[in-house]
Amino acid sequence: MKGSVAVVGGGIAGIQAALDLADSGFKTYLIESRPSIGGVMSQLDKTFPTNDCAMCILSPKLVETARHPNIELLAYSDVKSISGKAGDFKVKVVKKARYVDETKCTGCGSCTEKCPSKVQDEYNAGMSKHKSIYIPFAQAIPRIATIDAAHCLYLTKGKCGVCKKVCGPKAVDYEQKDTEIELNVGSVVLATGFKPFDPSILKNYRFDHPDVITSLQFERLLSASGPTQGHVTKQSDGKVPKNIAFIQCVGSRNPHIDRKHCSSVCCMYATKESIIAKEHDPELNITIFHIDIRAYGKNFEEFYNRAQREYGIKYINSRPPEVIVGANNALSLKYEDFSTGVVTQDFDLIVLSIGLDPADSTRALAQSSGIALDDFGNIATSIESPVESSVAGIYVCGVAQGPKDIPDTVAQASAAASKAAALLSGERGTLIKERKFPDEKQLSPLPRIGVFVCHCGINIGSVVNVPGVVEYARTLPGVAHAREMLYACSSDSQAAIKDAIAKNDLNRVVVASCTPRTHEPLFQNTCREAGLNPYLFELANIREHCSWVHSKEKERATEKAKGIVQMAVAKSALFQPLYKQQVSLINKAIVLGGGVAGMTAALDIANNGYHVTIIEKEKELGGMLREMTELYDGKKPADVLKELIGKVNGNKNINVINEAKLLKVEGYLGNFKGVVLANGKELALDFGAAVVATGARNLEPSGLFNYGKDPHVVTQAQFEKMLGKGISANNITMIQCVGARNKEREYCGRTCCVDAVKNAIRIKKANSKANVFVLYRDMRTYGVMEKLYENARDLGVIFIKYEADNPPKVQGGSVLVHDHMLNQDIELASDLVVLSTPLVAGENEEINQLFKIPLDRNKFFLEAHPKLRPVDFATDGIFLCGSAQAPKLMDEAISQASAAASRACTILSRKFIETEGAVSVVNEAKCIGCGTCVTVCPYNAPSLYDVTVNVEEVTYTTNKSKINAASCKGCGSCAAACPAGAITAQHFSSKEIGEAIDAFDKGVKSISIEKGFVEMTV
Amino acid sequence: MSAEAATDTKTNDWEPKIVAFCCNWCSYGGADSAGMGRFQQPASARIIRVMCSGRIDPLHVFNAFLEGADAVLVTGCHIGDCHYVNGNDKTKIKYKYLENVAHELGIEKERLQLNWISASEGEKFANFIRDVTAQIKKLGPSPLKPEGVA
């Protein structure tokens, strides 16, 4: 066994898997074929459904990966083969020649400036050119130049050689050759991603026309770092388009070209791109041509509704067969609209929503290494083991396993990490290094503040006059250095900040960019690397709180940005170095909920070598799976459950408490104290981390479609049970979206379409004569589930689309539906009407109170970040999985459960927990020993002790308070409550807060630069 | 300030100065969400981030008024959601006291407001700033504003 893992693929999946593994004590190799890690996510402008800037959330992860002492990055390298067995694999890697010495290149870019030859830019999806020697994008990691050997004049013709001449560090090396290395690792994680579908094989879509572009190209057009700096223009004439069409399912759901799968993400990315385009230019008309709109994820339906309601984006349920190129190269589409018949409409720009194709490299690697693929060319897995490949010890995550969006990818990445870590748990910590920071430098007595103002591409720069803010910052007292940055969070900017700290002897750093809630740790680490205490850093939020919310008032926004910087500068001048303490932790976890998700999480944690207690409210384990009678791959849930429960019961690291409930929790990350009520007894339970896997429940559709009144109307969940026993109905009608996608419950139930199709197939298989109708609004059999939908149609299940405002009517013995496609009412004789209802939140309110973790508006738990932290809570040490977060399919719940386990293990595997640095402290001389702080503190951090005071020959004994730094969380309540002003909430002291308030809008005029203090101008 | 100037500030585009105390875990996040959702709002507020609303000392509030704030907003997590168990319960108590003192000092109630805003309530945050700004524009500058401060 080896304590190391090779992660193949450096997109968001590979990055997340590598970070989890490295944080859990494993040496990790991250192998990426492109010159930089980041994958397709690095090319995206925004991410749905929150429209977060993709680069802004990805960039900190890129930087963290590059910095992690346990991660070795092998970029621009291909994996040739994997051999060996679990615990001991040999991975052959070819490091492709960059013709640049990685150890010497500083990424300064002088070479790219001077290089005379140009190549199509892959990062911009071929819409611009970069030089033959290039760095793919501003935030590239590693930031090393690469020569495109096929186009380099020197390498092809022996001429030029200018890059070598201009390279200061002498990094260019034309003699460099590909080198093969062999890694010896315990496990392999495949995160090889996908290849965007190439639409040129669909000749009828006229991809040869310059104004027919792919969705990825459109994404680049929207991006500030794209070929047109974020202005959507036509490739043909550079003009601004007025009418844009999206054609969905290009290269998806198309059996003719052997792409039967749904690509899972296109409906939402088309919606996102449309919204962003409309935000750039409200005059645009955007039409999305689709088969079904698959807005199945958390907050997707709401996003889709907003696109229509607030942005006027038109959705047409039709798939135009071709793009028509008319006179003068004008584009048009001919389509059949159910309300108006056949229509021909002109468009200026047509965007093909291309699907996700399995990558060729995945296929090749799978074949050479004996890893099984599924029917679609993805790495084959099963419902119960969604991240395990056919070869033991090789795991898979992300789109390599099947099309999926970013949060599902990230969850799977953590899940794969969990499996690899469990396999190698005996070797944990054997091959790693500790992260080392340089010693803190001596601080000069007066503040020397550095101010770095970020453009954030155009996120800030297009509204706030950044150079103006920099100029202003230079005039502020204590500021020794100020400059602007395109992306303050990119690796080159980090280097520049460190450089500036050294050169200017800075002892305080202010970055004016985005929110400290996401970016503070990144910059704090940069400070530490430059020998500055992390508490000498302050973020001035001029994006979320300024440019984004005053986008139409550029001047006011600039003034406000100056003000925000001024406040940050004033406050930072008072900052003092603070230090964290190390406290021990309890290496045990609890899992709330003993369903499939809970059991999986518990097993993964146990297999990682930590003790875990499952707290289940029912008599038996199994949760909702007990109610199921068949999985969509035909397996029997009872068999699956039996095996899973057997594993749980047989694991000596797992303790199950049934009919139990968590009553109380106190403590913090690493040191929680809980009280469990079981069998009428209260039981103390200490743990270091918790996983919430409490599931959800089926909606009872009381009052809808005669449910409750007519015994022939049942829910899909009830029908599932009936099918297990065998039923004798011949005419079955299912109604989808009952109690979902409406005013009261806006979200989509995600699993209901798959469940309905699965059960429709079961009826047909048992009795091919049965009439089965599925009345739907959109069939959302996303990803590889499309196969089930196809199956059902082949078996003769009839699908009829209805409109939300004209729902079917259930009348004794039949269902009346308005067929939207035929535009007529049909009556369907029905012995049984099955209502597909969504999952709704369970008793989450109790748990949310216990742990102080938030709920979303549908009362599901709210994760820390919808894209990149899908199983974390904002509160440290508590994790989330399964349907408690939002409805999901069983394999998705299992992936999430393993992911939550992985995240928990990054904590359980630590030797100690670091306390807060910004804790409160008592000034003994001022303390009057009243004990207010003791009553106020929820963590029992302050306590009173006796002191003997000696003043002027009088000796007396009194109380004084002291605060235990290990239990102080730094909320500052005690400082606000102390009547004597004896407590200082460090980093948020009254002085620091006061200084910030004082600095509010003191005009530049009122500041005396020479004297260095603020004066009132009267 | 002359009466003329005072009426002036009420009608034209005089921008009030609003100090908003936000806790790191909820209302500051709400302000972030307002940004992410691009919920536009007047540029009148400056946020002072504290870890918990429980950190807000009545002195900080008066300090803000004395430094020329036209309104001061005390915000935090919804009751029950405080990241530090019950910091906002304590805020509520202190706020009662603050309200009384402000009343004694003749500060209109619009100038001192308490609001619980969660990290997901971006729109609520933006609306809050918009509403308060409109209210204060009607009232004009704060009577506690020191001479010479805009």
Ligand code: FES
């Ligand atoms: S953390 Fe928000 S009020 Fe305490």
